[in-house]
Amino acid sequence: MASSVLRDARRIVVKVGSSLVTNEGRGLDEVAIGEWSRQLAALVRGEGGAPREVIMVSSGAVAEGMKRLGWATRPGELHELQAAAAVGQMGLAQMYETKLREQAMGSAQVLLTHADLADRERYLNARSTLLTLLRLGVVPVINENDTVVTDEIKFGDNDTLGALVANLVEAEALVILTDQKGLYTADPRRDSKAQFVHEAQAGDPALELMAGGAGSGIGKGGMITKIIAARRAAGSGASTVIAWGREPDVLLRLAQGEAIGTLLVAQTQKTQARKQWMVDHLQLRGSVTVDAGAAAKLRGEGKSLLPIGMVAVEGDFVRGDVIAVRDAGGTEIARGLANYASAEARLLCRKSSSEFERLLGYSAEPEMVHRDNMVLTGG
Numbered sequence: 001m002a003s004s005v006l007r008d009a010r011r012i013v014v015k016v017g018s019s020l021v022t023n024e025g026r027g028l029d030e031v032a033i034g035e036w037s038r039q040l041a042a043l044v045r046g047e048g049g050a051p052r053e054v055i056m057v058s059s060g061a062v063a064e065g066m067k068r069l070g071w072a073t074r075p076g077e078l079h080e081l082q083a084a085a086a087v088g089q090m091g092l093a094q095m096y097e098t099k100l101r102e103q104a105m106g107s108a109q110v111l112l113t114h115a116d117l118a119d120r121e122r123y124l125n126a127r128s129t130l131l132t133l134l135r136l137g138v139v140p141v142i143n144e145n146d147t148v149v150t151d152e153i154k155f156g157d158n159d160t161l162g163a164l165v166a167n168l169v170e171a172e173a174l175v176i177l178t179d180q181k182g183l184y185t186a187d188p189r190r191d192s193k194a195q196f197v198h199e200a201q202a203g204d205p206a207l208e209l210m211a212g213g214a215g216s217g218i219g220k221g222g223m224i225t226k227i228i229a230a231r232r233a234a235g236s237g238a239s240t241v242i243a244w245g246r247e248p249d250v251l252l253r254l255a256q257g258e259a260i261g262t263l264l265v266a267q268t269q270k271t272q273a274r275k276q277w278m279v280d281h282l283q284l285r286g287s288v289t290v291d292a293g294a295a296a297k298l299r300g301e302g303k304s305l306l307p308i309g310m311v312a313v314e315g316d317f318v319r320g321d322v323i324a325v326r327d328a329g330g331t332e333i334a335r336g337l338a339n340y341a342s343a344e345a346r347l348l349c350r351k352s353s354s355e356f357e358r359l360l361g362y363s364a365e366p367e368m369v370h371r372d373n374m375v376l377t378g379g
Contacts, residue, residue: 004257005172005173005239005241005263005265006173006175006241006254006255006257007049007255007256007257008172009052009171009172009173009255010050010052010053010172011052011053011054011134011169011170011171011172011173012043012052012053012054012055012171012172012173012174012175012255013054013055013057013162013165013166013169013171013173013174013175013238014036014040014054014055014056014057014174014175014177014251015056015057015058015059015158015159015161015162015174015175015176015177015229016036016056016057016058016059016060016177016245017059017158017159017176017177017178017179017245018059018060018062018063019063019178019179020032020177020178020179020245020246021033021058021059021060021063021064021092022060022063022064022067024179025063025066025067026067027064027067028060028064028091028092028095030095030099032245032246033095033096033099034099034102036056036099036177036245036251037096037099037100037102037103037105037139038099038103039249039250039251039252040054040056040100040103040105040139040251041100041103041104041105041139042252043251043252043255044105044137044139047252048252048255048256049255049256052255053134054139055130055134055139055140055142055165055169055171056096056139056140056141056142057142057143057158057161057162057165058092058096058141058142058143058158059143059158060088060092060143061084061085061088061089061092061143062074062081062084062085062088063088064087064088064089064091064092065083065084065085065086065087065088065089066084066088067088068087068088068091069083069084069087071084089111089143092143093109093141096109096141097109097141100139100141105137105138105139106136106137106138106139107138107139107140107141108133108138108139108140108141109140109141109143110126110129110130110133110140110141110142110143111142111143111144111145112126112142112143112144112145112161112164112165113144113145116145117164117167117168119320120318120319120320120321120322120337121318121319121320122320123168123320124319124320124337124339124373125319125320126168127168127169127373128365130165130168130169131169131372134169142161142165143158144158144161159176159225159226159228159229160225160228160229160232162174162176162229162233163229163230163232163233163238163240164232166233166236166238167232167233167235167236167238170236170237170238170372171233171238172237172238172239173238173239173240173241174229174230174233174238174239174240174241175240175241175243175251175254176226176229176230176240176241176242176243177243177244177245177250178223178226178242178243178244178245179244179245179246180223180242180244181196181243181244181261182196182197182198182242182243182244182261182262183196183197183200183207183210183211183223183226183227183242183262184196184197184210185197185210186210196262197210197262198259198262198263199259199262199263199264199265200262200263200264200265201264201265201267202230202231202233202234202239202240202264202265202266202267203230203231203234203267207227207230207264208224208227208228210223210227211223211224211226211227223242226240226242227264230242230264233266234264234265234266234267237266238266239263239264239265239266240263240264240266241254241260241261241262241263241264242261242262242264243260243261243262244260244261247260247261284315284322284323284324284335285315285316285317285318285321285322285323285338286313286314286315286316286317286321286323286324286338286342287313287314287315287323287324287325287326287332288305288310288312288313288314288323288324288325288326288345288368289310289311289312289313289314289326289327289328289330290305290309290310290311290325290326290327290328291309291310291311291328292327292328293309294306294308294309294310295309295327295328295333297309298325298333298334298374298376299333299376302371302376303371304367304368304369304370304371304374305325305334305336305367305368305369305374306353306366306367306368307340307345307348307349307350307351307352307353307356307367307368308350308351308352308353310345310348310349310350310368311328311349311350312349313342313345313346313349315342316342317338317341317342318338318341318342319338319339319340319341320337320338321337321338322335322336322337322338323335323336323337323338323369324377325369325374331378332377332378333376333377333378334369334374334375334376334377335374335375335377336369336370336373336374336375337369337370337373337374338368338369339364339365339367339368339369339370340364340368344360345368347359347360348360348368353366
C-alpha cells in the first residue's frame with residue numbers, strides 16, 4: 001500500500017509548515033523553498049513518471065511578518081497577528097513566485113479562509129479557479145487569508161486548510177511536510193520506547209492519543225492537527241503522508257513509490273466519498289428537468305448537464321446549491337452543484353453556450369452541472 005498511494009496519485013496537495021518555511025522563525029528559507037519548488041516543477045512536468053497536478057499550501061506569512069517587524073515571540077492580540085500576516089504575505093508570495101519561475105513554472109497566489117470552503121458559492125468558485133490553474137500547468141500556492149480571518153488564525157497552522165483543499169479539488173493524496181520524521185506512538189524525546197508509525201488507517205482514534213499537543217512556538221500546529229487533517233482528507237478519499245520536509249527529494253521519492261514518513265490510508269474511495277457527500281449530506285434546493293436526449297447522456301455516458309438539454313427549472317437556488325436532475329417523468333436521475341442560480345437557469349433552458357453572454361451579460365461555465373460535481377442517483 002505504501003508504495004502505491006503516492007505513485008498512483010495524479011493530483012497531490014502539499015502542505016509545508018511555518019518552522020520549515022521560515023527556518024524556525026529566522027526568515028524565509030530560500031534554499032528550502034527553492035528545493036520544494038524544484039520538486040513541484042518536476043512533478044508537473046512528469047520527470048521520471050506521469051505528469052502530476054500539484055498544489056502547495058504554505059504556512060509562513062505570520063512568522064515571516066514577525067521577523068520583518070522584529071518580533072521575537074508570536075503576539076497574542078488578533079489585530080497584531082493579522083498585521084504580521086499582511087506584512088509577511090508579501091515576502092512569502094514573492095519567494096515562491098521567484099523560485100517557481102526559476103524552474104520555468106508558472107505560479108499563482110490563492111488566499112482562502114475556512115469560510116470560503118463552507119459557503120457553497122465560494123466553494124464552487126474556488127474549485128473552478130484551482131482546477132483551471134491546474135489545467136494551465138500553473139502551481140497554485142495557497143495560504144490562509146490571515147489578514148481577515150478571526151478564530152481560524154488561532155489554530156491549525158494550515159494543516160486543516162491543506163485537508164480542505166484536498167477535499168475541494170478531490171486530490172488523491174495530501175503530503176504534510178513538517179519538522180518531524182512522522183508519527184511516533186509517543187513523544188520520542190520523552191519516551192525511549194516510542195516506536196515509529198510507518199502506516200496506519202486515517203481516522204483511527206488511537207492516532208490522536210499518540211499525537212499529543214501543539215508543536216513549536218513559531219507555528220500553532222502540532223502532530224495532533226496533522227492527524228485530524230488526515231482524517232478530514234480521508235473523508236473525500238485522499239490518503240495522507242506526514243514526512244520530514246528536509247528529506248532529500250522527498251516529494252519525488254514519494255511519487256516514485258518510496259515509503260517515507262507516516263502513511264495514513266484513506267479507507268473510502270474518492271468516488272464513493274463524493275457520492276456519499278452529495279447524496280446524504282446536502283439538502284436539495286431545487287431541480288431541473290431534462291429532455292430524453294440529455295437524460296440518456298447522463299445515464300449512459302456520464303456527461304455533464306448542458307442547459308440546452310434542460311426544459312424546466314423548479315425551486316429557488318443560487319450558484320453552488322445542490323439540485324436534483326429529473327427526467328420528463330419526474331424521476332431523479334442525478335444531483336449536483338449548480339453553476340447558475342435558478343433565475344439564470346430559467347433563461348438558459350434550451351440555449352447553447354454561445355448565447356449565454358447575450359442572455360446573462362456574462363459567460364461562465366458552459367455546463368449547468370459539471371460531471372465532476374454530479375453523481376447519478378437512480379432512474
